[in-house]
Amino acid sequence: MPKPVAIARLERRLAELGCPTQQRERRVREIADHYEDLKVAGLEEGLSEAAAEARANELLGEPVAIAEQLAAALRQSSWWGRHRIIGFCLLPPLGIFVASVLSLFAVLGCLRFCFSASEWRVLADQGSGFRLLVLAVELGSYASTAGISILFCWLAQRSNSGHRWAMLACGVCSLQSYFGYCRISPHAVSIGYSLSPDWICVLIPLCLAAVIWARQSRASTMLNAVSDQGPDFAEAVLGSAEGFFADNHSERWWRKLIAYPTYWVLAVITLALVLLGLLAWAEIARDKLPRQIPKENWHAERVSAAQSPNVSPLNRVANNSGGVSSQANNLTNTLPWQRIVMIGASATAGFTEAELFGGPQTAQYKLSRYIDAALIAPHEAVRSLASRFFFLQPEVEAQRQIDLALESKPSMVIGVDFLFWFCYGEGQTDRDRLARFEKGLKLLDGFSCPLILGDIPDASGAINRMLTPDEIPSTTAMAAANRRLKEWVAVRHNVVILPLSAFMRTVIANEALSVHGRTLPAGKTGILLQTDRLHPSAPGCAVLALTALDTALSKVINDDPKQIRWDPQEVFRRGYNGSQPAAEKP
């Protein structure tokens, strides 16, 4: 039996107001019973069926008003219904933040419960344990975002606040997920706000909002289909109600926008989505930037570094390469570039924040690729023993790399960031750090081949990005470590210092930088460092590789500089594209 028009209107209005299906059905059924009782009473009084229905409609009252009163009564009986702005706009971000922190602690707590400290170190050292940890933290973050979004949607439904408030809560959750993060990176656990979103977290609440919208639309369509029994009858029995709807339809859109808070909510969601889209576009554009810059700006100018007043201290070291030390004559073998081995940490191994555990992009940040690309002289593929997980156990990892390097009988060893974690990282006092640094130097005693070692840079710009404040040594400790390195190198004819600290300083200050007489102008060198302020970008890898080779020619290698491509742009292009130039001719 079809529902009377008044009851269908009541049901539709309840659905529009977001009354949960179960509650709606119960209320509609109860009022339909009442309607039926009124109709039966009319028939018993001798009225015709049409007249009895008309009277039942009249006595029952305006269905839209009843629906609104029903919804309001339910809403008013709940705190969430009475305080919707606090409940669905302000609390969701807080909820996600708290849930993310709790999930992080839960994951770390579970792992601590499951593994002993030594077991965990072994797992982390192999990489797989750390991968598991990051995966668990990410899943925890997704679960907390989804859980909080679902919780607030459920609260909106339970308090009869309507689907628009549920969708608004989802929008707010999505915004929070866009800016907020809770993650573990190879160097730190961090919770905070940034402009590097995890898109899965952003999309989870939006998907939920889409599901709510789809369900609501479906329910409205179904109820509309039920209630459409012809306008004549509806007008006859519900003249005033029809007038209400007719007025609504003829209302101008901008008046609706001003008059109804629900449209404000929709406007806020639309604005949020537009903002997200713009930020996503900006993010994509920023990712593409390093690939375009070299073509546009890398017009290397072959000028004398000595004539340039803006050239940094690094340049003076690099430009000394013209005069090869006489000691080098004794050290270089006949094929100095033949078998190069690289040792060190993440800056050598290749690292990008986009791929914490490696991937197709990470390969483009491997320093060995750019050494390969720079060398014209015949040579074996440069072997990299560097590890991104060096920081977990510097001494163990360093020993492993040195053993492997010695086994391979290298013609030259390059350790750009080999000593970094012997000064950075754990260390209560400067004394502890210097004691560890000494151990690092001692490990290097085994090499008799040419050895290029990076000094200790000031990476304090990476605080709260890749490094925690506790991991940064004091400036005194850095200076002491570099002094000790100079002393150590001074008595070893096979070792030369690569001025990594000067490289970092120059690049951070965006000053002019020269490598083998080619100057990158001031204002163009900032791109050589990634946004994490710790690792070189792909163009930075090219320049750093050339700096290492130039440093080698300055003391420990006696060879024709023409055996190297000195054009940073060309080296970048070849290294980035992964060409294997070992047997290539210029």
Next chain:
Amino acid sequence: MNKTNPSFLNGVPELLLLKLLSRREMYGYEIVKAIQAETKETFSFGEGCIYPYLHYLEKEKLLSGERKEVAGRSRHYYRVTPRGRKRLDQLATQWNRVAAGIALVMEGQRA
């Protein structure tokens, strides 16, 4: 802290409903007829308006309801809960005091 009392619940409908349902359990139509009979149709209202009050009182746990089948028809019956009885006592006391006060004023006007 007291919850905000919605404007549509000014106390009188609540008192009427609790009082009528304290005598016996009733369903919506029956309640409306009881109000009309006992007040001799003093109040005129759309009968559907009774349900928002009933559902509000049910949410507040002053009433409880269940669907029952009586004489071949299934209906939702409401009854007063112990909490509802306490509330009824409070409202009745307040009402008697207010009514007595108003009566005194009205008598004074006549004099």
